[in-house]
Amino acid sequence: MEEILFQAKKVAEDAEVFSVASEETQVNFEANRLKHLQTKQQTSMALRIIRQGRIGYAVTTDAEDYPRLVSNAVETAQFGMPAKFELPSANSYPQVEVFSADAGLVPVEAMVTLGGRLIEAVTGHTPGIICEAEVTRGVVSVQLMNSRGGQAEYRKSYFSLDMEGNLTRGTDMLFVGDSASSCQPMLEPGTVADNILQQLELARNQAPVSTKSMPVVFTPNGVASALVMPLLAAFNGKTVLEGASPLGQKLGQKVFDRKFQLWDDPVVAFQPSSRPCDDEGVPSQRTPLIENGKVTSFLYDLQTAAVAGTRSTGNGRRDHGGLPAPSPSAFVIAAGSTTFDEMVGDIKEGLVVEQLMGAGQGNVLGGDFSGNVLLGYKVENGKIVGRVKDTMVSGNVYQILKDIAAFGSQARWVGGFLQTPHIYCPSVSVASKG
Amino acid sequence: MSIDNAAQELAELVRTGEADYIEAHLEESQASHMVYRGRELESVGRSEAVGGNVRAMVRGGWGFVSFNSLNDLRGRVEMAVRQAGLVGSEASQLAAVPPVVDRVSAGVDRDPVTIPLAEKKQVLDEYNEIIWRQPEIQTSNIGYSDGRKRTIFLSSSGSYIEQERADVNLRVAAIAARDGNVQQAGLSMGSRGDLAPLRQLHHEVERLSRHAVELLSAPQVKGGEYTVVLDPVLAGVFVHEAFGHLSESDFIYENDRMRELMALGKQFGSRELNIVDTATLPGLRGSYKYDDEGVPAARTYLIKEGKLVGRLHSRETAAKLKEKPTGNARAISHRYPPIVRMSNTFIEPGAVSFEDMIGDIKEGIYAKNWYGGTTSMEMFTFSAGEAYMIRNGKIAEALRPVVLTGNVFDTLKNIDAIGNDLDMNQGGGCGKGEQMPLPVSNGSPHIRISRCLVGGS
Numbered sequence: 001m002e003e004i005l006f007q008a009k010k011v012a013e014d015a016e017v018f019s020v021a022s023e024e025t026q027v028n029f030e031a032n033r034l035k036h037l038q039t040k041q042q043t044s045m046a047l048r049i050i051r052q053g054r055i056g057y058a059v060t061t062d063a064e065d066y067p068r069l070v071s072n073a074v075e076t077a078q079f080g081m082p083a084k085f086e087l088p089s090a091n092s093y094p095q096v097e098v099f100s101a102d103a104g105l106v107p108v109e110a111m112v113t114l115g116g117r118l119i120e121a122v123t124g125h126t127p128g129i130i131c132e133a134e135v136t137r138g139v140v141s142v143q144l145m146n147s148r149g150g151q152a153e154y155r156k157s158y159f160s161l162d163m164e165g166n167l168t169r170g171t172d173m174l175f176v177g178d179s180a181s182s183c184q185p186m187l188e189p190g191t192v193a194d195n196i197l198q199q200l201e202l203a204r205n206q207a208p209v210s211t212k213s214m215p216v217v218f219t220p221n222g223v224a225s226a227l228v229m230p231l232l233a234a235f236n237g238k239t240v241l242e243g244a245s246p247l248g249q250k251l252g253q254k255v256f257d258r259k260f261q262l263w264d265d266p267v268v269a270f271q272p273s274s275r276p277c278d279d280e281g282v283p284s285q286r287t288p289l290i291e292n293g294k295v296t297s298f299l300y301d302l303q304t305a306a307v308a309g310t311r312s313t314g315n316g317r318r319d320h321g322g323l324p325a326p327s328p329s330a331f332v333i334a335a336g337s338t339t340f341d342e343m344v345g346d347i348k349e350g351l352v353v354e355q356l357m358g359a360g361q362g363n364v365l366g367g368d369f370s371g372n373v374l375l376g377y378k379v380e381n382g383k384i385v386g387r388v389k390d391t392m393v394s395g396n397v398y399q400i401l402k403d404i405a406a407f408g409s410q411a412r413w414v415g416g417f418l419q420t421p422h423i424y425c426p427s428v429s430v431a432s433k434g
Numbered sequence: 435m436s437i438d439n440a441a442q443e444l445a446e447l448v449r450t451g452e453a454d455y456i457e458a459h460l461e462e463s464q465a466s467h468m469v470y471r472g473r474e475l476e477s478v479g480r481s482e483a484v485g486g487n488v489r490a491m492v493r494g495g496w497g498f499v500s501f502n503s504l505n506d507l508r509g510r511v512e513m514a515v516r517q518a519g520l521v522g523s524e525a526s527q528l529a530a531v532p533p534v535v536d537r538v539s540a541g542v543d544r545d546p547v548t549i550p551l552a553e554k555k556q557v558l559d560e561y562n563e564i565i566w567r568q569p570e571i572q573t574s575n576i577g578y579s580d581g582r583k584r585t586i587f588l589s590s591s592g593s594y595i596e597q598e599r600a601d602v603n604l605r606v607a608a609i610a611a612r613d614g615n616v617q618q619a620g621l622s623m624g625s626r627g628d629l630a631p632l633r634q635l636h637h638e639v640e641r642l643s644r645h646a647v648e649l650l651s652a653p654q655v656k657g658g659e660y661t662v663v664l665d666p667v668l669a670g671v672f673v674h675e676a677f678g679h680l681s682e683s684d685f686i687y688e689n690d691r692m693r694e695l696m697a698l699g700k701q702f703g704s705r706e707l708n709i710v711d712t713a714t715l716p717g718l719r720g721s722y723k724y725d726d727e728g729v730p731a732a733r734t735y736l737i738k739e740g741k742l743v744g745r746l747h748s749r750e751t752a753a754k755l756k757e758k759p760t761g762n763a764r765a766i767s768h769r770y771p772p773i774v775r776m777s778n779t780f781i782e783p784g785a786v787s788f789e790d791m792i793g794d795i796k797e798g799i800y801a802k803n804w805y806g807g808t809t810s811m812e813m814f815t816f817s818a819g820e821a822y823m824i825r826n827g828k829i830a831e832a833l834r835p836v837v838l839t840g841n842v843f844d845t846l847k848n849i850d851a852i853g854n855d856l857d858m859n860q861g862g863g864c865g866k867g868e869q870m871p872l873p874v875s876n877g878s879p880h881i882r883i884s885r886c887l888v889g890g891s
Binding site for chain 2: 042060065358371
């Protein structure tokens, strides 16, 4: 790395080398049976330079061939954005626990046993269900070094459990599923099994639903699949800078329900989305985004912050080894005080949405969403009466989140990027074939 | 070490490895990309990668090891074999295919990756200029990427196939805003490495920019059931999402109920409906000579005269279902094992003209272009980038983008008119599991669907 930095410094004012090395082992079950064992070793070395004031960039898997890495970066620097930022010099980073040696050492046999127990729990409950499951463990090493003396290095471990079940009866298909992840090993089927069994219980019968506006409870999975995508885009400093964020002009204004609190949190211990610094070496911080319904901040990397005349919030991320761009680490929505049972008990006719399919295909920037209820339940007179089918839920998240009946009392992590409680919305548009 | 040297070494290792079957893939690739957000060329970069994998089968179980470092190939093969041994518990089944030794070139005059960035940038600058000429444009979004890769496939049954391919991809989006109302319109286009089709989109880009502005004052459709006419692009997405994924045998081969549901010979649509998947058509992004298991590409009828007559296979699914392999096992890169995927999937043209198709619709929706689509096998959703009301047989006012959804089995039966204007869509890519985007193409003539559920206000 020092050598690449040294060579790059000869042709550029500033340079930064970012390397990632990972090793992952995954056990896959297909159709209720152990099917695959996989091991993936990956390396990448990315070089960002500032040459004649412009950003150049190249990446390779082969760090030995650094002359080519440097010349590729030099070619791209002719057209790159003018660099408005300075690479960070030496920094001190918060202590964020993201490594557990145990996670990388779990024997493959134990991972096989865990997946097998999860499948037994689900097939034992519902004979005829066909399950796919994955148990994954991995370790990632990240290293960063720049010509201003900035330097960062950390290791992260992760362990995850994913499962999807499919029950086919005639042409009717029921899909259930859940997942969990941590930097520490998980050796019990735990919440994943519990959640799937609960889904199966609630989906036992089918229930018709009418086409009209009605109260809808989004479960944590439902919030992730229906409501969060527009917010991920709207709080991105780059979207704001372009004027494409509906929240761009609303800093300090109350846009959402008073009860709504949201922040970006990269420092939660043993959460795979956490890290001590971002991919540019800026220290991690917790950034409040919505406080009491008011918009309080946006998320920035170095370049976007410099152009916008503000400071990086430590949200520079490189997806697939690309150039850094602002990106949330993990969104956390504060829990309220209403239990799920109380929400359901309050509804005369409504829906519980657990999984919405295709919600992110509409006008995400504008906040519109519309999706097919892949898994959701009809509520009648305070009780869940069965699963709904051929049903679409549509709306605009900015309108929906302006008026929220209640936030659930228990928040949980979903999809590795969101911690949220249930959200109970008084009126959402539902269309159904009935 | 070059991948050719690594292949030499692996050829011996896979031949002597103690497994029922072993294959290896090696890959070297170069790529470049340019992304505009707004007027700025926000990101430009070049990347290079070398890597490979070894996949072994022992008693029906698979072991898979992927790597960037070409050192210790013996260790990688041993690990894949050991893993497969841990998994396997039954007889290995793979459809027999004759070993192949072949070399396939990329078939492009000019490697798109080596074309200077300046030359590619000039075209993108022109498009961006067209977008920004429109009033009320808030921002633009242009993403261009190209890639070229050379792969070597070798197997314990004696295959050694070297293939090159190139791919280019462009998406352009115009975003308009007025009083906090934000709307966008876009296009997506690709080719097998030939830049020419991507250089001639000035007219299209101007049209989509105007459309983004037009959407600012467009109403949102009222949710409910409509007669919907799909343009070839969206109908192609529909056939890919709603039906194509259901034809991928890895969903079926170990699931008795799915197998019953997808029994060959079953009537899925009208006698006019024919659906094909084939990787053999020259010049399409989903085409190849051999798939990633070394099986030659084929032409597979999925639906013929409305009846289910075929499905897509890997060697394993073909053997287990006792059907012929179709050459549809594909991986997006050396990091992943091949799985059953589509190639170029389309509805064959019928006889109905567009005018006749909309002529007797009193109130319906004409949906064009796509944002995306997804499926859960039974249910699908896909979204149209552009939509219009049809009133009394005529195209009427523009609508905000619409999301269409339905049950594939009902919807295929509800296709009541198939146009005479087949067109293949070369944009975007397909995702399945973690593996995306995979170059595919899909297509269709205009089609009409009665009673299609549309999400709205």
